[in-house]
Amino acid sequence: MKTILVPTDFSTNASYAATTALILSEKLHANLLLYNTYIDYPNIDSYAGGSWIVEEFVKKQNHSKDNLALLVENLEALSENLDPEDKKPTINWQSGDNDLWLGIAEITHQKSIEMIVMGSRSNKPDDFLLGHDTNSVIEHATCPVLIVPSKTNPKEIDKVTFATDFNDVDIKAMDYLVKLAKLFNYKIEIAHVVEPGIKDAEETEKQMHFVQHVARSRYTAISYIEVRGKDVASRLNHLCKQNQTGLLAMVHNKRSFFGRLFTHSETRKELADQKIPLLVFPA
Numbered sequence: 220m221k222t223i224l225v226p227t228d229f230s231t232n233a234s235y236a237a238t239t240a241l242i243l244s245e246k247l248h249a250n251l252l253l254y255n256t257y258i259d260y261p262n263i264d265s266y267a268g269g270s271w272i273v274e275e276f277v278k279k280q281n282h283s284k285d286n287l288a289l290l291v292e293n294l295e296a297l298s299e300n301l302d303p304e305d306k307k308p309t310i311n312w313q314s315g316d317n318d319l320w321l322g323i324a325e326i327t328h329q330k331s332i333e334m335i336v337m338g339s340r341s342n343k344p345d346d347f348l349l350g351h352d353t354n355s356v357i358e359h360a361t362c363p364v365l366i367v368p369s370k371t372n373p374k375e376i377d378k379v380t381f382a383t384d385f386n387d388v389d390i391k392a393m394d395y396l397v398k399l400a401k402l403f404n405y406k407i408e409i410a411h412v413v414e415p416g417i418k419d420a421e422e423t424e425k426q427m428h429f430v431q432h433v434a435r436s437r438y439t440a441i442s443y444i445e446v447r448g449k450d451v452a453s454r455l456n457h458l459c460k461q462n463q464t465g466l467l468a469m470v471h472n473k474r475s476f477f478g479r480l481f482t483h484s485e486t487r488k489e490l491a492d493q494k495i496p497l498l499v500f501p502a
Contacts, residue, residue, distance in 0.1 A: 220309075221249040221333040224326060226319060226356070228255065229286045232338035236367040239496075240336035241294050243365075243373060245305035246402045249333045253290055253312040254326065256319050257283040280314070287312035320355035327361055336365045357471055357499050363395065366497045376465030376496075378406045382446070382455055383470070385411065385425035390432050392470050392500035397436045405466075406440045409433075410458060413447045465495060472502030 225240045227233040237253065244251050257279040291310045298307050315322040323335065335356060357364055381396055383389040393409075400407050413422060433441060446454050459467055 220331070221247065222252050222330050223247070223249050223308075224323065224330075224332050224335045225251060225253050226255070226323060226335065226337045226352075227253055227287075227290065229290070230338065232367070232369050234290075234338075235369050235371055236336050236338035236365075237290060237294060238297065239365070239367050239371050239373055240334075241297060241308070241310075242301065243334070243336065244308040245298070245301055247333060248306045250309040250311070251294065252326070252330070252332075253287050253294075253310070254322060255283045255287055255312075255314050256317060256322055257314060258316045276316075280316070283314040284312075287314060318355070319352045320359050323356055324359055332362050334363045334365060335360060336367060338367050338369070360499070360501050362501065363392075364499045366499070368494050368496065371496050373403060373466075373496075376403065376405060378408055378462065378464050379466045379468060379498075380408045380410050380455075380459055380462070380464040381468045382410045382412050383429070384413070385422070385429040386470075386472070387428075388472055388502045389470050390429065392468065393429075393433060394436070395500070396468055396498075397433075397438045400438060400440065404440075406442070407438070408462060408464065409441065409443045410455065411443060411445045412451055412455075413445060459495060466498060467495060468498040468500070470500045470502055 223240045223244045225237050227237060237251075240251055243249070258276075291312055294310050298310075301307075313326070315325075326332065327335075337353065337356065353366060357366075379396060379400065381389075381393060383393070396405075396407055399405060411422075411426065430443075444458070446458065455467065458464070
């Protein structure tokens with residue numbers, strides 16, 4: 220059975236992410252797995268014998284388990300009020316004592332994870348993409364990662380913008396977006412990002428291959444727009460605001476233009492300023 224993984228630190232933003240994941244799980248016919256890590260300091264073994272360290276460890280462990288169980292109860296109550304034709308998910312939880320991305324890597328290796336849905340783990344309400352945990356998950360993920368700001372409801376999203384340079388790895392991501400669009404009646408706007416220095420002939424060939432593949436999906440609510448220039452993040456930001464995009468999607472490939480783009484702190488800050496969900500696909 221497919222599973223949506225929801226890392227949580229029990230913050231308000233993480234709670235919105237969990238609710239978003241619940242709505243997605245019912246449409247995708249997937250179960251939910253809530254996950255919390257409760258260690259944010261060096262291993263206990265590195266300390267020279269203090270019993271207070273063990274006590275603090277147990278306290279954090281119990282806090283994690285208690286809050287996960289409470290979150291499951293709250294989500295199960297919410298699921299009673301959702302569309303009756305959708306599949307009600309099974310909601311489980313798991314806690315761990317390692318780095319967040321290591322725990323997620325272990326879970327995704329053991330289970331069939333459809334998607335990771337998470338809010339910012341930072342203590343700063345406006346810190347969206349700049350947190351270490353969020354970036355680590357994106358860097359190591361083998362499935363789509365949906366980063367959710369507060370007050371997100373996937374049912375209220377009308378348009379999805381997919382930023383692409385028409386590489387072959389983007390086709391699989393586009394197929395997934397079409398699947399979501401059919402479930403939620405999204406419009407898809409494909410923003411063709413033209414990398415400086417690339418010849419038009421190369422772009423035309425890639426574009427033809429991409430467009431032909433998309434046409435085979437027979438999903439008609441798809442439009443195309445071109446984004447040129449060096450300040451791509453700023454242009455995408457402006458495009459999303461101007462066209463009232465509810466979700467921005469892109470593929471994170473370390474060796475691609477977007478991979479290089481995503482490593483820049485100014486780019487991440489520019490994307491964060493949009494305050495809309497960001498769906499990042501692995502290459």
